[in-house]
Amino acid sequence: MKNDLISIVVPCYNEEEVLKLFYNEVEKIKEKLGNASIEYLFVNDGSKDQTLDILRRLAEIDSNVRYLSFSRNFGKEAAMFAGLENAAGNYVVIMDADLQDPPELLPKMYNIIKNEEYDCVGSRRVNREGEPPVRSFFARQFYKIINRISETEIVDGARDYRLMTRQMVDAVLEIREYNRFSKGIFSWVGFDTKYLEYENRNRVAGETTWSFWSLMKYSLDGIVAFSDTPLAISSLIGLSSFIISIVMAIIVAIRTLIFDDPTSGWTSLVVIILAIGGLQLFCLGILGKYIGKTFLESKNRPIYIIKETEKNSLIYKKERKF
Template sequence: METVSVIVPCFNEQETIPIYIKEMNKVMETLSDYPFEIVFIDDGSNDRTLDCIKSIHQKDGRYHYLSFSRNFGKEAAIYAGLQNVKGDYVAIMDVDLQDPPSLLVDMLHILKTEDIDNVATRRSTRKGESMIRSFLSRCFYKFINVISSVQIVNGARDFRLMKRSMVNAILMMSERNRFSKGLFEWVGFKTHWIEFENIQRSSGQTKWSLKQLFFYSLEGISSFSVQPLFLAFLLCGLLFSICIISIFYSFSISLFFLLNAFQFLCMGILGYYISKMYIEIKHRPIYIVKERSEENE
């Protein structure tokens, strides 16, 4: 019998977990012909998230958990989930109900009846999101799709349901600097997209600050494009040409400072890529599991 696994990354979500459980139980009742395993990945929470998950696991064996030794980030949580689930169909979704569990019913039906490997979701609107977040998000998707050969759908969510073959392909890529939205597209496979309007969190506040989103966007750009390095090369060539010309002509002091700024920019771009290489070659584990549900059975 085909099984369904659901990966649910969690970081300080003690308020949202009980609400999520109620909605997920409704889905499993609707899809009662399919055995489910729901795996919570506790990403080093410092509230009662792990206690909530443990309590749920004791009452319902379909719910499992992995608990990290510290906060390794959502990307590490997704990877840990993919490594540890066993289902023929694997879903990734947030616990705050911004990814509606009820969509899993339609997603599984589409995956079973159409010649596709992956049902993914995207937000058709950003209603309720701040203007600055919406603007920066649109800029990011436009920019990365210009400089990268991997095209990422605007508004794409991590929420998706995949066949085992696609999951196995993703697991073949074990890099430390991960950007799952890009990895999902890079491996290929046929994708069906479902759109839904932006949904506010069921409880609590978002864990993603603008600073974190900025560095996450840099992660995506550096993971799937070397165009910034090419840009740095062009800028260095331009600076060299200007320096040669300046030997014969007099330039203002402001131009001197501008040239130095460009040089530091190029050094910064090169340094960022080198730092990513440094992290990769150390081969440290992507995550460390402190505790798992199977150990307490």
């Protein structure tokens, strides 16, 4: 008899080439989960390919397959939140459909969370083989920076792939902020977590939708979400500029009054004006980033909007007409 239900939350955006491969691979390890049964909860994040059609077919042939389809693309963070919010299992795992998250780790995760005193078993890549060198370099620098300026520890190489207890999932769901950075949220809630290490894997098919600039933007969002150090830096820059200007004013006054050597030349003046103006705009940009995030939160918009599920699919509607 199956005592536990593991909900497998799978965010999907244009994953038509990998969905069936993912489903087949997970089916292979079902028997290794012992007393646990599984349900699939795919979240279609506004895909523009045949992802939704494939999900409809899977839901038809397997009663353990559920799906949510958004009205548009809301982003992976919203898809993960929707999956966690709608998962029925007493354990919930988040996995990517591209098989970069090894399904064969899931039985080990389940065994650890059942028999050891952990609330979460996560996964961590020990290398980044196969990634562009520039992306790998900036990723490592991001983890170094954010762990220095934030009180929330974010493990280098940690993936969203993790198995959580219902208690931890409920804690994560209490954080309903619109601008989400789940890697930080998973750490911030403070439950005991063990990480399993594995070698990096490339996508089995298709192409990633994460560009260098989208990852850079995501990293900046993470820094803004879990640290106010950039605001302190902008204040320090302003204070330093003011002190330097006072010192320079004293030097110019001494040279003029004592040594009769006034400073001349408009070139140096223009350079100083441009430098100060650039610093001001930089600091205003930092401040604007925080204000913009606060503005979005104040609107209280829904994190996601569901257009279709397996219970009200278009296929079902068509069949009902006949």
